[in-house]
Amino acid sequence: MNALEVRGLTVTYPDGYRCLVGVDLVVPEGGRVGLVGTSGCGKTTLVRAVLGLLPRGTHVAGSIRVGGAEVLGRPERELRALRGTAVGYVAQDPFAACDPLRRVSSHVAEAWLAHGRRPPEGAVTARLADVGITDVVRRAAQHPHQWSGGMLQRATTVAAAAHRPPLTLADEPTSALDAELADDVLDLVADAGRALLLVSHDLALVARHTDSLVVLDGGRVVEDGPSAQLLTAPRHPVTAALVAASTPPPRTVAAPTVGAPQVVLSGVTRSYAGHPAVHGVDLQVRAGEVLGVVGRSGSGKSTLLRVAAGLERPDAGRVQLGGEDAWTSGRATLPRRGWAMPVFQDPVASLDRRWPLWRTITEPLPGRSSRAVRRRRAAAELARVGLAGVDVDRLPGTLSVGQCQRVAVVRALVAGPALLVADEPTASLDVDSAAVVASLLRAAADEGCAVLVVSHDRPRLASYADRIVTMWDGELT
Template identity: 55%
Template sequence: MSPALEVSGLSVTYRDGTRALRGVSLTVEAGERLAVVGASGSGKSTLARAVLGLLPRGALAEGSIRTDGRPGYVAQDPFTACDPLRTVGHHVREAWRAAGLRAPQGAAEAAVAALSLEVAALAEHPHQWSGGMLQRASIAAAGALSPALTVADEPTSALDADLADEVMAALGRSAGALLVITHDLRLAARWASRVAVLCEGGVVETGPADRLLADPRHPHTRALVAALPSASGGRAAPQGPALVEARNLARSYGARAAVRDASLAIGAGQVVGVHGRSGSGKSTLLRLLAGLEPPDAGTLRLPERRPGWVMPVFQDARASLDPLWPIWRTITEPLTGLRAARRRARAVEALASVGLGHLDPRTRPGRLSAGQCQRVAILRAVMAAPALVVADEPTSGLDTVAAGRVAGLLREVAEGGTAVVVVSHDLDLLGGLCDDVHEIRDGVMTP
């Protein structure tokens, strides 16, 4: 039986001269699950796009790629992969239309129900779904025709651990073979038969997933394993009056109640974590705290509302960055009173603080990886010197080393007196970073 995927000597150079992949060779046998891991910007997503034939215009690809039929695809960013004017149901049924077929009666509904999604919600549009819900819908579409190979780029980055395992099980059932791009080493160990480690565009180590976690041999692999978060540690909770008080907040979208009853008190310098299953109301709660949406019920007390007093870090970091602005301008957007040269210098300093000192500050977001975009978005929020930062999945899609840098940055922000609220599905991250952690379940927050 021929392999589902065979890549030989693959090198990719973008139009601006960036060499994203350097002589990559790997094989995915029929029925095999191969995970590709590595630091943000190591070339993981470029590999996925090359296999799918989705490299941008002007990119030069050398080497060979052979696949067994047409692969299924789960995009890293489900929001940008969807047409905002089309319903979610339209996007799921597109799997059949793209193959010149008509979706059988009830097939789309069965595909989303298998991933614990409400069938009735297929009539809604992408912006009405949470990131995790929309990610599951894209997984339903990718596996609809049971392809010989499915390429999944960070398919569980916005999902809690239990739901991530459910999704991986569903992917495994629908795909003959699976190429998973992921930053989650523990997920790779649970679900992949082999792991390939990318570093600076090349494969530096391959082997069984459990062996790589227990006995990593390349320095890059060892650094990724060493940076795995642990729930131990945490911070000494600062004392003082509440800076923000939310009582019995509620918010609905039509007939759907996203937040039913949430109360929270946050002090200056405190880091508060919120976790819950996908669709439980986490992102809506953050939008309420940030003042981006009004609550339907309950009270929210903020001592002031000056510009920049509260700064959000959105779950979809790439979409929150102006695609036409160089990143120095994005990072220093709150510093409108400074000259451009001084703003660029501040941006260079900020980029170096989160491990992005190698980037040209004139780079635009389209040339950044998703993880790099997330760090730029956090730097922009911090640059405003806010009293409150609300961060929605700030380490989603980041490798362990980059996630540790982001967590350290948020900790530094809090130690400077800023209150921080972090939504994450990663309980180990929250346990090590936060003073207090709350669960939200079906829109109701528990103490």
Template identity: 50%
Template sequence: MTLDIREIGVRYANGTIGLESLSVVVAEGEVVAVVGESGSGKTTLLRAVLGLLPDGSRTFGEVLVEGRPVLGMRPQSSRRLRGPVVGYVAQDPFGSADPVWPVGHHVAAAWYAHGRRPSEGEQVRRLRTLGLSNAAYWMRRRPSAWSGGMLQRADLVAGTAHDPAVVLADEPTSALDADLAAAALEVLVREARSLVVASHDLSLVARYADRILVLRFGQVVEEVEVGRGGVEVLRRDARHPYTKELLSALARPSRASRAEPGPVVAQLQGLTLGYPRNPPVVRELGLDVRAGEIIGLLGPSGSGKTTVLRALAGILRPRSGAVRLAGTDIWSTRHLVPPRSGYVMPVFQDTTASLDPRWPIWRTVAEGLAGNARLTVALKPPATKLLCELGLEDVDPDERPLRLSGGQRQRVAIARALAAAPALLLADEPTAQLDPIVAADVLTVLTRLTGRGLALVIASHDEARLRSLADRTFRVQDGRLVQEPGSAAAVSKTSGNRSEGQLGAGDHQPGTPT
């Protein structure tokens, strides 16, 4: 057996049960997927095997890797194990890379840590295999220049550098578009001797896994042999009600009604965007966003979706063109001039970095409620109520972000954004780290608010879900916004008779997206 986990249990320092009497055996050449809602114990399981649980955690049971017991190893022994014997792809690609060093240094460190010196050619070849063109150029750039999906591919290379006996991959494709996600997982399955992958994407992992373990509250509630047969085999053979609930949540949500869009809340006019010492990412864009409207941005990792959101948020100053919020050019002077505090609220892709690790989560949400006023403990009840509305009723509002799962942190970030009562909410992969049930619930909350006039711009790789929700969808392609087929009806309400195509600054008309 490559990996033999026997009755493992985990208790965190605050008394929370992470895992309870969980057993699983992974054979040579086998792919096992671990699925379940946020906080169910998927990441806890992987990190327990690696000896990477937070200080104060207690672990019970036994874990054998190629017959060697690994629980209770000294830190030095655990470090020797990670890499050559057990590969690891972490959930948070932004947190894995040192922001000071080029990404190539981060990738090479996986070899250096065990006394090997990799050739740049080997690293570039592996990145190209995962669909990253011009990899040699990008390896010389710092993480801030990379998208989440690009960094995720760098993590995949680092985590499999030594041909380990087993690879533990925690949400390895959450920041990738559908085609890249499938290609990346196919590479992992092909190159890993054995693989355990934790994921919210049931449809994807069911195509590549031999078995699927369904976790809830730190326990395996069901184990299904799917034999890499796809989600239909999982639907056919699943017996537990919770597994069936996860599967039913995969059905694409739709909006019950679509009201006529309201006034323009944001405009991009002839916008060209880029980063220092880099060529433009997008060129001469024009886009109107109206109250009560949902706009979807599609495109592969690194295409510029996040860049467009950063411009709308006033985080990235354009090289040319104008960003207008409530009719005001926010860059008309040397300094940012927003219409009001909280008018635009972003939900960032990197939730770990966007939440203050020192603050309890209620205080993070209360910051949005307070606006420019003083933040006091009187705001704790309404902040807690908002957290509960987003499915965090079982989480202590005094908990710190680093004690939460990735999906729970995502919901805290969304709650903070909604607390400010924004006119425009920008969501960058808002459901990437969420299980199907919670993802559907969160999107229901957001779409309900558009009925009250909230404008919503979502960048996502979940094309089917986004198309079913959005009034208009655009693909970021070759530095332009290209309108997707099927959104012409919504566009015709706001932009006259031009319903599709690709527009630049020269032929942009007021009210017409590009």
């Protein structure tokens, strides 16, 4: 009996968009299967179809069997009983998966409470400690926004593995984790359950943790087979393109001609509740260069970016933006509107879910333009990042996380910033889309922008950054 058997799965959303067409996929009992493909190809839709979490009005045809039992058409009450016990789920976006008003400990405990059980004494903190969360008692009492994306992803993984389900669906579970922690978390998921469907853009990670691979393109399966075989000798052009884009060569061109420092941090310290996230940092980023920051999850990288962009005031030290002190009043002073633009770690939450794409993309533009002009500009900008076929009237909720990230990058660049800070800009993207975004950031620097990037993907970062520094426990090393 297979842990998961999908046959002829076709999914059509309420707006008529057919996301999956005749998909067949099998995860054998105890097997580990990888699911890869470009952003928007239908990977997350397939996972949500198995869980019964597709939007109301979505038409689903075909068959989905979990442990030999058909799940399509079953009432919500029965599906709810299966989630967490028969099927574990690690969501792609840990922030969206958590209620911002509840503590992290309550989100992990909900894995038991949702099924009328109480978590064993000390189980929540013990399991968080098992995935590398330090100072666990204090941390567990915090709210999701006080955790980094990588830390929160580890917490959602702990919740998914709470009942050691026979099947675990992991949708980009390591996109916010450094390589060492990514392997540890996937080992935890595999040890907790007996079968795994791993959705990931990280082909090297898929090769290490799966036995077989399924490649999606345009909602259809274009290739499947043993992971090692497909990743070393791909037959389909889509697979070959993914493999080729997964190993970017390091940047070897001569150092660029850089201009004046656009951001200068001198002895900067930023703490939360008395615990320093950034401590005594000196840093400068010049016009025309890409500076990359790497480090383990929770090391203070995202806080560094927010301080550098003037989004947070340091507790001590000095921040200069465009040669002037940023904090001469109650809020940071920027040389002009759009001078500093951020690309946030959580792309879905960074886009207004009520606004069509054209409005989001063109919001930073100076002056006033007609709707028709803004729509044309938005369409042109989407085409630059491989989204030429996406309707500018669509809402962010109809896009994949990877597509939302590309929209967020476009919105930042359209303002023509002098400083761009990007927090994990390629974390949720397939390798082909990541290469596109990397080239956009590189092009922005070549045109004179100062670019500060945080990333766990050091090989990708090395393909377009001029310098890379490492952060460790709030300090640059």
